[in-house]
Amino acid sequence: MSKNKTKKYEGSEHELRARTAELDELHHDVGMPAMAEALAGMRGTGRRTFLMGAGAAVAGGAALAVGTGAVPTLAAASTRRLSSVKASAFPPKGLKGDLAVAAVAASLENLAVFAYSAGLTAATQGKLGTVPPAVATFATTVKGQHQQHAAAWNAVLKSNGKAPVTVTNPTVTPTVQSDFAKVTDIAGLAQLAVTLETIAAQTYQAETSKLKSSAAIQLSSSIQPVEMQHTAILYYVLGMYPGAQTSSGTPLAFNPTSMAV
Amino acid sequence: MTADPRALTELLEESQDLQADALRPTHEALGELVETAHAQREDDAAANLAFHETHTRGLTSSLAGTALLGAAGGAVLVGALASAAAASSSSDVQILQTAASLENLAVSTYKTALTLPYIGGSSANPVVTKFAQVTMGQHAQHAEAFNSAAKSLGGKAQTKPDAAFVPVVKKAVASLGSATPAQGALGVVALALELENIAAGTYVKDTVLAKKETNKALLASIMGIEAQHVSVLLAVQALLMAGAPQLISLSPGTAAMLPAAAGSVGFPNAFYKTNSAAPARQGAVK
Numbered sequence: 001m002s003k004n005k006t007k008k009y010e011g012s013e014h015e016l017r018a019r020t021a022e023l024d025e026l027h028h029d030v031g032m033p034a035m036a037e038a039l040a041g042m043r044g045t046g047r048r049t050f051l052m053g054a055g056a057a058v059a060g061g062a063a064l065a066v067g068t069g070a071v072p073t074l075a076a077a078s079t080r081r082l083s084s085v086k087a088s089a090f091p092p093k094g095l096k097g098d099l100a101v102a103a104v105a106a107s108l109e110n111l112a113v114f115a116y117s118a119g120l121t122a123a124t125q126g127k128l129g130t131v132p133p134a135v136a137t138f139a140t141t142v143k144g145q146h147q148q149h150a151a152a153w154n155a156v157l158k159s160n161g162k163a164p165v166t167v168t169n170p171t172v173t174p175t176v177q178s179d180f181a182k183v184t185d186i187a188g189l190a191q192l193a194v195t196l197e198t199i200a201a202q203t204y205q206a207e208t209s210k211l212k213s214s215a216a217i218q219l220s221s222s223i224q225p226v227e228m229q230h231t232a233i234l235y236y237v238l239g240m241y242p243g244a245q246t247s248s249g250t251p252l253a254f255n256p257t258s259m260a261v
Numbered sequence: 262m263t264a265d266p267r268a269l270t271e272l273l274e275e276s277q278d279l280q281a282d283a284l285r286p287t288h289e290a291l292g293e294l295v296e297t298a299h300a301q302r303e304d305d306a307a308a309n310l311a312f313h314e315t316h317t318r319g320l321t322s323s324l325a326g327t328a329l330l331g332a333a334g335g336a337v338l339v340g341a342l343a344s345a346a347a348a349s350s351s352s353d354v355q356i357l358q359t360a361a362s363l364e365n366l367a368v369s370t371y372k373t374a375l376t377l378p379y380i381g382g383s384s385a386n387p388v389v390t391k392f393a394q395v396t397m398g399q400h401a402q403h404a405e406a407f408n409s410a411a412k413s414l415g416g417k418a419q420t421k422p423d424a425a426f427v428p429v430v431k432k433a434v435a436s437l438g439s440a441t442p443a444q445g446a447l448g449v450v451a452l453a454l455e456l457e458n459i460a461a462g463t464y465v466k467d468t469v470l471a472k473k474e475t476n477k478a479l480l481a482s483i484m485g486i487e488a489q490h491v492s493v494l495l496a497v498q499a500l501l502m503a504g505a506p507q508l509i510s511l512s513p514g515t516a517a518m519l520p521a522a523a524g525s526v527g528f529p530n531a532f533y534k535t536n537s538a539a540p541a542r543q544g545a546v547k
Contacts (some may be wrong), residue, residue, distance in 0.1 A: 132517045137524030145531040152532070186516075201485055209477035214469050217477075221468040222532040224481065225461055225488030229528035232489040236496065236527075237516040241395075243489045253399035254406070254482040 087170040092163075098216045099160055101207050102153045104261065105220070107169035108200045109150035114168055115176060115196055116143035119189045129185045135237060142193075142230050149223050156216065171261050172199060187238060194234050199259050201227035206260040228255065353476050354416030355545035356467045357407045359423070360480070362544025363460045364404035366422035366430065370456060371397035373434055374449045379442040386509050389446070389497065393453075396490055403483050410479055416546070423544040426456070447501055454494040455537075461487035462538035470541050484533075492527035499526045 091103035116139045123131045123139075154164035176196065183189050204224035211217045228244065236242040244252040371393050375381030381390055408418035422430075433452045437445045464484035471477045500508050500523070508519055 130517065132519060133521035134516060134519035134524035137521040141525035142528075145528070148531040205481045205485065208468050208481040209474040217469045221465045221481065221484065222535075225465060225485045225533040226528055226531060228485035229488050229492040232492040233496070233524070233527045236493070236511070239511045239513050239515065241511070242493050243395075244486055251395050251399070253402040253486060255485050
């Protein structure tokens with residue numbers, strides 16, 4: 001994918017994917033000495049290896065659509081609604097209180113998974129120009145974390161005898177779909193990702209003080225900071241201050257909730 | 262490396278103004294609590310006992326799992342801190358005072374770091390310098406907000422750093438004196454990283470323990486900010502250890518040069534870990 005002529009670290013994509021898988025599966029902190037070795041040992045990042053990673057990511061995204069019918073990726077459906085559920089009918093009847101919040105959370109996570117999958121697909125198809133290796137790794141890793149978040153919320157629903165939520169959030173999906181159709185490069189995709197991550201983080205934050213069960217609060221609180229970490233790295237990639245900020249780029253010490261759904 | 266320091270300085274100043282505005286709703290919400298503070302200030306004896314027992318266990322667990330305190334002699338601290346049996350104020354006040362103590366420690370640590378030539382001096386990376394300045398300012402605002410909330414509930418402001426961590430921080434700072442600039446920068450980043458991680462983990466955990474909605478909301482509005490500090494420090498640490506400090510930059514085009522692993526090093530866990538969290542009453546005013 002990369003047509004970039006600028007100097008960058010090039011190395012073993014296999015080694016890096018192994019590290020990413022380790023992060024995803026074991027949830028362990030990354031040992032910095034090992035990280036340094038990985039960085040120093042990188043060789044041969046190339047178009048083919050990136051495409052392989054992207055393909056695997058899309059396959060992972062497709063698995064989430066099971067149970068929702070033929071749900072297209074955003075890239076393939078920029079003129080269609082990804083979620084066939086009306087916003088007024090969501091969360092489904094029968095889900096009240098914490099369970100309704102769980103449904104909304106799962107739907108937001110599903111949307112994030114599909115957005116990153118679609119972004120990786122578009123990148124694979126060469127629609128976004130040069131894709132920096134770090135951005136490819138970011139999208140693949142973050143997509144995996146959102147899948148885990150969705151699974152966690154659906155586990156809450158399942159443990160309460162409710163069906164899992166496999167649709168994307170009907171309130172946000174149309175806007176994301178419309179915005180995605182306008183994305184032409186990696187910077188545009190990163191901006192869209194910032195919006196999605198911000199909505200998710202602020203929604204969790206707003207719900208933290210409203211949820212009733214300790215387990216739900218704990219889950220929500222354990223995810224909100226991770227979504228904000230995603231945002232920090234996105235800002236860094238965009239060359240912006242790497243933290244919560246106003247629309248004009250002013251750093252914020254307190255995260256707002258104005259974008260919560 | 263090529264970021265415009267003037268622009269960042271302007272952002273910092275603008276941020277301070279905006280933060281004052283942003284805090285206003287928080288203060289208003291806290292003000293609403295004052296009316297009911299007297300009725301709710303002292304939790305019933307059973308609740309206080311349960312809180313104490315839970316956090317004595319939590320204290321033991323935290324000390325066992327925290328590298329910093331392990332180095333300080335965890336067993337001694339367990340005994341010393343766990344002996345402060347009777348809760349002198351409500352559990353929420355203690356949570357807020359502990360949070361303030363962590364913020365005070367962070368402020369003093371960043372303040373010290375900024376006196377070092379490779380963090381705040383002419384030889385420092387300007388992005389690192391400005392990050393330290395902005396972050397220090399944010400921690401000061403967090404301390405103020407936590408103390409305002411504690412006072413609104415009838416508690417005292419915690420103006421001191423968390424005593425349990427102070428000796429270890431002092432020791433770490435002292436070791437920087439003989440370090441080379443490269444070693445020193447890594448040492449500062451490692452120390453800041455650990456403090457930020459403790460703060461973030463503590464607040465994540467305390468959103469469950471806090472009883473008042475406004476306190477939960479305050480903790481939630483800050484925990485992600487600390488987690489972002491962790492992300493930045495993880496990325497900086499990785500780039501320093503890889504011998505690529507030139508990539509610690511907000512200039513256009515940097516993303517294209519970043520190693521692939523830089524895309525994931527800033528968020529190692531899908532769910533934020535709380536195993537380094539400070540016990541909820543550890544920094545309470547005694």
